[in-house]
Amino acid sequence: MDPNNQSKLRLSRVSHQYPGASGEPLVVLKDISLDIANGEFVTIVGGSGSGKTTLLRIVDRLIPPSSGQVLIDGKVVERPGGQISFVFQQDCLMPWRRVLGNATYGLDLRGVAKSDAQERARKYLDLVGLSGFERYYPHQLSGGMRQRVNLARALAVEPDILLMDEPFAALDAQTRELMQIELLRIWKQTGKTILFVTHQLDEAVFLADRVVALSARPGSIREVLDIDIPRPRDIEIKRTTHFQDYVSRLWHLIEADVRRSFRAETAAEA
Amino acid sequence: MQISEPPGALSVATRKLASVAVSIVGVVIVWELLGRYVIQNDLIFAPLSHIFAKMYQMAGTGELWRHLKASGSAFIIGYMSAVIMGVGFGLLIALRPRLSFFMEPWLIALYATPMIALAPIFVVLLGIGIYSKIAIIFIEAFFPVTANAALGVRSTSKELIEASRSFGATEGQVMRTVLIPYSLPFIIAGMRIAVARGLAGVVIAEIFGSVAGVGNMIWFSAESYDMPKLFSGVFILAGTSIVLMSTLARLERVVAPWRAS
Numbered sequence: 001m002d003p004n005n006q007s008k009l010r011l012s013r014v015s016h017q018y019p020g021a022s023g024e025p026l027v028v029l030k031d032i033s034l035d036i037a038n039g040e041f042v043t044i045v046g047g048s049g050s051g052k053t054t055l056l057r058i059v060d061r062l063i064p065p066s067s068g069q070v071l072i073d074g075k076v077v078e079r080p081g082g083q084i085s086f087v088f089q090q091d092c093l094m095p096w097r098r099v100l101g102n103a104t105y106g107l108d109l110r111g112v113a114k115s116d117a118q119e120r121a122r123k124y125l126d127l128v129g130l131s132g133f134e135r136y137y138p139h140q141l142s143g144g145m146r147q148r149v150n151l152a153r154a155l156a157v158e159p160d161i162l163l164m165d166e167p168f169a170a171l172d173a174q175t176r177e178l179m180q181i182e183l184l185r186i187w188k189q190t191g192k193t194i195l196f197v198t199h200q201l202d203e204a205v206f207l208a209d210r211v212v213a214l215s216a217r218p219g220s221i222r223e224v225l226d227i228d229i230p231r232p233r234d235i236e237i238k239r240t241t242h243f244q245d246y247v248s249r250l251w252h253l254i255e256a257d258v259r260r261s262f263r264a265e266t267a268a269e270a
Numbered sequence: 271m272q273i274s275e276p277p278g279a280l281s282v283a284t285r286k287l288a289s290v291a292v293s294i295v296g297v298v299i300v301w302e303l304l305g306r307y308v309i310q311n312d313l314i315f316a317p318l319s320h321i322f323a324k325m326y327q328m329a330g331t332g333e334l335w336r337h338l339k340a341s342g343s344a345f346i347i348g349y350m351s352a353v354i355m356g357v358g359f360g361l362l363i364a365l366r367p368r369l370s371f372f373m374e375p376w377l378i379a380l381y382a383t384p385m386i387a388l389a390p391i392f393v394v395l396l397g398i399g400i401y402s403k404i405a406i407i408f409i410e411a412f413f414p415v416t417a418n419a420a421l422g423v424r425s426t427s428k429e430l431i432e433a434s435r436s437f438g439a440t441e442g443q444v445m446r447t448v449l450i451p452y453s454l455p456f457i458i459a460g461m462r463i464a465v466a467r468g469l470a471g472v473v474i475a476e477i478f479g480s481v482a483g484v485g486n487m488i489w490f491s492a493e494s495y496d497m498p499k500l501f502s503g504v505f506i507l508a509g510t511s512i513v514l515m516s517t518l519a520r521l522e523r524v525v526a527p528w529r530a531s
Contacts, residue, residue, distance in 0.1 A: 060436055062432060062435060062436060079438065080435055080436050080437070080438055081435075081436065081437050081438015081439070082438070084436075085436070085437075086433070086436035088429060088432070088433055088436075090429055092427075092429045092430055092432070092433035094430065094447070094448070094451065095526075095528035096451045096452075096454075096525065096526065096527075096528070105434075105437060105447070106437040106438075108447070109434075109437050109438060109439050109443055109447070110437075110438070137527055137528060138528070139527075139528040157437065
């Protein structure tokens with residue numbers, strides 16, 4: 001990254017802790033510093049307990065960090081809903097709104113006139129491949145289609161930055177792969193800066209310019225991996241050894257944490 | 271080859287409709303025959319034809335309208351104000367837990383006390399007439415609406431609220447665009463319970479103090495063994511309840527289409 005170029009999104013020593021049950025604070029995130037350039041695609045991986053989702057919620061200012069700062073274009077983020085859109089894990093669509101009504105949701109909140117909002121929503125529904133489904137209710141769509149609506153809703157407010165919290169986790173493997181390709185196409189067409197959390201290592205490598213590997217309890221940056229795979233990428237590259245090398249390097253970075261939480265869970269079950 | 275139903279088979283919906291029709295026609299016939307040939311005593315039973323003749327006659331003299339007006343106006347005022355205030359109060363206690371702790375013992379006490387025991391107090395306080403009726407109907411209908419509105423708000427998906435906030439929604443916008451639409455089916459379910467309780471309130475209120483009304487009509491005809499008139503009152507209450515409840519059920523499907531399927 002060009003050091004003279006101001007980063008789009010900067011996390012500066014972000015830490016977060018919850019008041020613990022025993023009186024000792026539970027530290028979930030520790031000293032996370034990260035600079036993300038405009039238009040960059042960064043993915044975050046880590047075992048359970050690495051605070052991935054908490055980190056995204058802090059970046060969106062849904063919760064304030066215990067210490068540290070989040071800056072967009074050099075300015076501190078004060079409240080949610082500005083230049084950032086959040087795409088959630090489950091589809092958080094309003095079941096009483098039709099597809100079009102869901103896509104205009106963020107615009108409605110910002111007081112955009114109905115016809116303008118609908119025009120913009122249609123544009124992004126078209127971009128995610130859902131033209132013709134405007135009058136459907138979410139419960140009439142498949143999981144993959146609902147996540148497309150979720151994405152269109154996030155894009156319709158025309159944010160600079162998209163935060164995505166395991167958006168494809170609930171989809172079946174084939175749909176997930178198609179959605180990854182779709183997301184890369186949309187990213188290329190819109191030029192958004194994307195911060196994407198996932199627990200799937202191949203997804204992290206496939207999508208990203210850089211992958212951030214978090215350690216667990218407390219979550220801190222273990223390593224940042226530059227993914228040197230040319231774009232456009234298609235599904236075939238997942239079969240290459242070059243790609244698999246990245247995946248296994250990531251696995252080694254987080255393996256100890258994953259095994260520890262696995263042991264903790266099996267112990268809890270016993 | 272095309273797969274189709276075997277000839278002569280009926281669809282599930284048609285079969286259901288047919289069963290309902292057979293059931294209704296069957297009961298009507300049995301009732302009429304029972305009244306005409308088995309219990310030939312109008313002091314304890316009445317065939318349907320006598321009941322409907324009585325209603326027709328009462329409609330002609332204007333007596334029916336007098337009762338309907340007395341009960342109907344009290345029910346509409348009591349029920350509607352219970353729904354409006356119940357929704358408001360339900361939202362309030364769901365959003366302000368401290369207030370709900372403060373109010374809870376009194377709400378529970380009032381809800382738990384049988385209305386038939388409370389009704390005389392209202393009649394003494396508010397007199398014989400529409401005010402005591404409205405109060406009794408209001409209290410009967412208020413609790414189910416309040417409880418369900420609060421339940422709706424409390425069970426609203428946290429993810430939806432967070433999604434709304436992430437788009438920069440203010441507290442008021444979260445309320446208007448998430449909490450209220452999510453709670454609507456709960457509120458309507460509460461309104462359905464409130465119909466049954468409110469109509470029971472009409473009858474209870476009119477035992478203790480009334481000069482007219484469907485409940486009044488039922489009590490007076492019971493005392494004078496006027497079975498056709500008594501059944502007329504019962505049919506009016508049952509018919510009102512059925513119409514209101516099925517309308518609300520339909521409304522629930524309109525505001526919450528995702529719950530229907």
